[in-house]
Amino acid sequence: xxxxxxxxxxxxxxxxxxxxxxxxxxxxxxxxxxxxxxxxxxxxxxxxxxxxxxxxxxxxxxxxxxxxxxxxxxxxxxxxxxxxxxxxxxxxxxxxxxxxxxxxxxxxxxxxxxxxxxxxxxxxxxxxxxxxxxxxxxxxxxxxxxxxxxxxxxxxxxxxxxxxxxxxxxxxxxxxxxxxxxxxxxxxxxxxxxxxxxxxxxxxxxxxxxxxx
Numbered sequence: 001x002x003x004x005x006x007x008x009x010x011x012x013x014x015x016x017x018x019x020x021x022x023x024x025x026x027x028x029x030x031x032x033x034x035x036x037x038x039x040x041x042x043x044x045x046x047x048x049x050x051x052x053x054x055x056x057x058x059x060x061x062x063x064x065x066x067x068x069x070x071x072x073x074x075x076x077x078x079x080x081x082x083x084x085x086x087x088x089x090x091x092x093x094x095x096x097x098x099x100x101x102x103x104x105x106x107x108x109x110x111x112x113x114x115x116x117x118x119x120x121x122x123x124x125x126x127x128x129x130x131x132x133x134x135x136x137x138x139x140x141x142x143x144x145x146x147x148x149x150x151x152x153x154x155x156x157x158x159x160x161x162x163x164x165x166x167x168x169x170x171x172x173x174x175x176x177x178x179x180x181x182x183x184x185x186x187x188x189x190x191x192x193x194x195x196x197x198x199x200x201x202x203x204x205x206x207x208x209x210x211x212x213x
Contacts, residue, residue: 003177003207005153006096007144008125009162010105010112011046012184014089015119018043019082024075025057031070032062047164047186049106049137050075072108079111080118086183088200093124095209100151103128104144104160104170106137126151138162139169144176159207161197165189179206 011017018039026036037057045056054071055063093101102125105112109130116122127150129135135142148155159177160167163184168191171178180193183200195206 001156003157003159004099005148005151005158006099006101006207007104007147007158007160007176008101009138009160009164009167009181009184010103010107010115012163012186013086013161013167013181014103014121015083015085015115016185017083017115018046018185020078020080021046021053021075023078023081024071025053027074027078028054028067028071029058032058032067034058034062043185047106047166049131050108072111076111076114079114083115083119085119085121086200088203090120092200092203092207093121095204096207097124100153101125102147102151103130104138104147105130106166108132137166139166139173141170141174144170144174148174148176159195162186165191168193 008014022039022042025042029036045053051068054068103116107130109132112128112130116128129143129147131137135146144160148158155175159179160171161179161181163181164186165188168178168180168188177194179195179197180188182198197203197206
């Protein structure tokens with residue numbers, strides 16, 4: 001059965017947001033008189049939403065909801081200073097522009113919307129589904145089910161692209177195919193995916209233009 005619907009994670013799949021996340025984390029740490037941490041450290045903290053990112057990036061005693069809110073303020077100010085679309089992504093989206101496509105991310109909805117809009121990705125996606133929509137975050141299948149409902153698509157004809165094991169778990173739980181994007185920020189936790197893209201150059205080979213419904 002041909003795949004005719006594409007769902008994409010955002011951070012680490014469509015865009016590299018590590019420079020701006022690192023900047024925001026370190027600006028907050030500076031306000032707390034803490035030393036800066038590296039982008040590689042921040043890279044290891046992402047994938048499970050803002051709350052867990054910050055819990056990992058701050059000493060346990062210093063994390064609270066007001067600090068989370070302050071981080072959100074700082075990060076929003078620097079959201080697209082250095083965040084970039086991965087090379088090859090735009091051409092792949094253009095190749096499949098006639099397919100139903102959505103972004104499914106654990107990033108807060110408002111920030112996901114801004115990034116998708118500012119970086120020129122919005123025309124490709126019928127919907128952007130982020131955290132705080134009263135849906136359980138990935139790896140729960142809620143977000144994927146909601147995307148399928150919004151797009152009017154069938155699970156067996158859908159693939160979820162992601163760079164983190166939460167994407168693979170969400171795809172499996174929702175009954176959609178998974179494509180692990182190895183160029184990203186996360187890891188597969190030893191899980192198998194239906195497709196493996198080592199770089200964005202693998203995407204047109206795995207999902208050629210001829211693969212139309």
